[in-house]
Amino acid sequence: MKGRNWKRVQATSLRDALVLCKEYARETQNLSVERIAELMAQSPDVLYKWLGTGRMPASLIQTYELVCGINFV
DSSP: OOOOOTTSOOOSSHHHHHHHHHHHHHHHHOOOHHHHHHHTTSOHHHHHHHHHHTOOOHHHHHHHHHHHTOOOO
16 A cells, blocks of 8 residues: 655645644554554543544644644644
């Protein structure tokens, strides 16, 4: 399976940007949502909620992108 060309990917909404960050982390660093939540010192349930609704506290967006390894937001 060939990976996605991440240099050409653009998010169309905040929710899309959050999901793309998660997919990038899974594809390049093999990070699960549970591991991302652990590195952010959050509960996996809270992170799933944020990804589902597309809403995340602004103070945590930079941490989320740092853990995932890419900036889409």
